[in-house]
Amino acid sequence: MVYVLNIDEKPLMPCSSVIARLLLKQEKAKVKRRTPFTIQLLYKTETEYTQPLVHGLDSGSSIVGSAVSDDKGNVLYMSQIEIRNDITDKMKQRSKYRRNRRNRKTRYRKARWLNRKNSIKKDRFSPTMTSKMNAHLKEMKFVQSILPITRQIVETATFDPHALRNPAVLKNKWLYQKGMNYGYANTKAYVLTRDGYRCQSCKGKSKNKRLEVHHIIFRSVGGSDEESNLITLCKTCHDALHRGEIELKKGGKKKGQLNHATQMNSIRMQLLKRTNAEETFGFVTKEHRQLMKLPKEHYFDAVTIATEGKGARFQTHQVLFKTCVSDGDYQQTKGVRSEQVIPTGKLFGFRKFDKVQYKGNEYFIKGRMSSGYAILMDIEGNQVDFKPIPKFSKMQRVSARKSWMTIQTIIPSVYSCVT
Structure with missing residues (x-):
């Protein structure tokens, strides 16, 4: 499949490779883009008939899926974009180098803070958020530049970070799905039941019946309170572990961050504010994708969004994989x-x-x-x-x-x- 633009760079319906080859051979078209392969007509067309096309976007804070389908379920475009998540680390490194140089060369200067226009600007987004929102908007604009899009559907999600950390604050306990601790008094009770009320180090050889729950990665160094970072030990093994006499082979988990959940809330609001896209949700996409028997991939999620679960016929087998890098x-x-x-x-x-x-x-x-x-x-x-x-x-x-x-x-x- 080859994407086609008219002489004024307005997108038309795609054509087959055979037609594109003939147009190029007869010098009636030129190559506009190699990936994806796009041609531009060099003559005026009498009619510019197009079909209604739907662009489905699976938004995300790390990976974005994108696909285009017509009203019959024919998929004409698929892509997957990996968004940058390294901006914060790069800016911290730049700040470290800048502070080091300032301390070495300009210690006589008076210290100043908040002297940048961006730092005191109202309604300002961080560089990371700006990059992520621009990545979504750029993909939507790119698809509109090669295909005549008539509708846009965006899958969004809303999160309550405070409730994710502290489910007890919820008035409706069924607002979020049942977690690992459902049916247990607390996380400690779940871990003891999971490990069969048995020390996971000596397997009961110490004959010590007092069981304790141990953090594999200590809380003092950022260890998580989740069950994946907890293990059942008897008091004998627990004390020996803290004395450094024994060592656990099992890996733990550090505290997770809710940055991505917070970012998705802002991305959702900005996409709906800056575009005329319709909104759909993840549980709808998941149900339709499972009915269509498609695997869990971001571009397949986008296909499901674009076809609205009516079934897909892939007119193209090509998927564009894109990775955002610094300009x-x-x-x-x-x-x-x-x-x-x-x-x-x-x-x-x-x-x-x-x-x-x-x-x-x-x-x-x-x-x-x-x-x-x-x-x-x-x-x-x-x-x-x-x-x-x-x-x-x-x-x-x-x-x-x-x-x-x-x-x-x-x-x-x-x-x-x-x-």
């Missing part, structure tokens, strides 16, 4: 004293995050060497180990770096016709 390299130097200069421009005609073709496959540049070699990675940021290390001279640049790394893959043919 540019802002770090100019490296080291505590900025002693190592980092080249941010082109090196041998290549930049970081450029998509390149090497040995018949597409990769992204993760690192560059002044000696003419490069470190390559996949769409998920995992380094691909090549022996010998790839040379710039043996790879071809497919596209320049953008704020999204994009690659196209094929879904299994078993889902080619799901009704």
Whole structure:
């Protein structure tokens, strides 16, 4: 399937690969975009008939699913976007370097706070929230640029962070689903029952009948109070563990954060405020997806939203996987004293995050060497180990770096016709 734009870059209905090949051969169209493959007509069309298309968006704070379907359930587009969650860590690191430099070089300056316009601006969102909302809006705008969308449906979710931490504050105890402690007096009672009222270290060999519940990761270092971080020990083993005489092999869990739940509340409000999208909810999507017998993937959730559970016929088997990255390299130097200069421009005609073709496959540049070699990675940021290390001279640049790394893959043919 090939996406088509008219001479004025207005999206039309997609065509088959055969038709697109003929138009390109007859020089009646030109290639507008490689991924996804899009052509633009070079002549005026008498009629521009389009069908009503629905864009379904599975919103999220980490991964977003997107799909387009017509009123008959024909799926014409699928994508999955991984949103940035590294902005806070990068800003903290920048702040650390900046404070270090200020203490070394400008200690005579008077300390100032809240002297940035953004820090005192009203109705301001954090850089992380701004990036996540813009990622949703950018995907919606991109889909509208290649397909004639008539409706938009967004799956949203609302959370009560205070109730998630303290379910006892709920007036309606059935507001959230039954948890692990349902039917038990407290978490301690559940853990004792789960472990069969038996020490999990000595298995009862110590003959000590006094049982205690132990935090695998200590609370003093951020250990969670959830059952996954608790274990039943007898008093003999518990005391020996705290003296350092024995060691547990089981891993624990640190306290979880509710950042994502809080962010989803804001993302929901902003998407509904800035667009004309309709709203749906996760429990509706889950029910429809299970009836359609589709696996749990974010782009399949988006397919379910776009088709509204009426059944899907996949006219395209291509899925676009996108990963949001920084728009540019802002770090100019490296080291505590900025002693190592980092080249941010082109090196041998290549930049970081450029998509390149090497040995018949597409990769992204993760690192560059002044000696003419490069470190390559996949769409998920995992380094691909090549022996010998790839040379710039043996790879071809497919596209320049953008704020999204994009690659196209094929879904299994078993889902080619799901009704």
